[in-house]
Amino acid sequence: xxxxxxxxxxxxxxxxxxxxxxxxxxxxxxxxxxxxxxxxxxxxxxxxxxxxxxxxxxxxxxxxxxxxxxxxxxxxxxxxxxxxxxxxxxxxxxxxxxxxxxxxxxxxxxxxxxxxxxxxxxxxxxxxxxxxxxxxxxxxxxxxxxxxxxxxx
Amino acid sequence: xxxxxxxxxxxxxxxxxxxxxxxxxxxxxxxxxxxxxxxxxxxxxxxxxxxxxxxxxxxxxxxxxxxxxxxxxxxxxxxxxxxxxxxxxxxxxxxxxxxxxxxxxxxxxxxxxxxxxxxxxxxxxxxxxxxxxxxxxxxxxxxxxxxxxxxxxxxxxxxxxxxxxxx
Numbered sequence: 001x002x003x004x005x006x007x008x009x010x011x012x013x014x015x016x017x018x019x020x021x022x023x024x025x026x027x028x029x030x031x032x033x034x035x036x037x038x039x040x041x042x043x044x045x046x047x048x049x050x051x052x053x054x055x056x057x058x059x060x061x062x063x064x065x066x067x068x069x070x071x072x073x074x075x076x077x078x079x080x081x082x083x084x085x086x087x088x089x090x091x092x093x094x095x096x097x098x099x100x101x102x103x104x105x106x107x108x109x110x111x112x113x114x115x116x117x118x119x120x121x122x123x124x125x126x127x128x129x130x131x132x133x134x135x136x137x138x139x140x141x142x143x144x145x146x147x148x149x150x151x152x153x
Numbered sequence: 154x155x156x157x158x159x160x161x162x163x164x165x166x167x168x169x170x171x172x173x174x175x176x177x178x179x180x181x182x183x184x185x186x187x188x189x190x191x192x193x194x195x196x197x198x199x200x201x202x203x204x205x206x207x208x209x210x211x212x213x214x215x216x217x218x219x220x221x222x223x224x225x226x227x228x229x230x231x232x233x234x235x236x237x238x239x240x241x242x243x244x245x246x247x248x249x250x251x252x253x254x255x256x257x258x259x260x261x262x263x264x265x266x267x268x269x270x271x272x273x274x275x276x277x278x279x280x281x282x283x284x285x286x287x288x289x290x291x292x293x294x295x296x297x298x299x300x301x302x303x304x305x306x307x308x309x310x311x312x313x314x315x316x317x318x319x320x
Binding site for chain 2: 020040041042054055056058061064106107110121124125126130
């Protein structure tokens, strides 16, 4: 049995220590906002926070999360009022939406360390989050709006 | 080989088969982007070095790389996965240039030669080069033999080979 805290709630799960955190969160705990994209840490759809740091849940063994705090998109805010979530709605960022929880979780990890990022910092921090709809320019604008910056640099 | 200096140079050239191997130079780049595979391909995803050689917020090396290789995802891993500092860049450089760097405390992380010998023989991230996982070709030999080569190179005077002449 492995104990971890997810979005502030204590969970004890019966899982192989090598089971990826993604499947613990989705299949054992039932939080399906975190998406499976590639399973090889290449796309960013599964990004969650582990003790505040962005990690790719598809390659994070659950043993690494034991005794630690995980935040998923469902736990980013209580009622969708995180500045990024509000900016995402304001600018209508998503198209199909599949990658967006990973995009937002990566952006949240960036803003936690760089509250006023430059375009270059946004681009390098989100470079590993792929959007097949190509919403990149809206993503960048929304990160800027969430940071209290003008939409364009 | 009777001449100690010639022996020392020869020992370094043998060690350079490891130092210039893709498993080693891919994370010793002269720019801000790690390489991968056997032909110094750009790392995918397009990650960058960051201020402490461990990546940038939301895309740190440890976001994906664990302390061990992952079989199911093929992601390589070892403790404290990160890039070598840029002053320790080896990618595209000759054994003579790498030798000069390794002996220069300003370009070797402030290490003494004894610390270099210890680092090569025991560092776990260095050791990954012989245990790269998946279908990656390991560095030649073993970490133990590499450490012994570097130790012997130091014991014989740590002489550097001559720079290669331009073609």
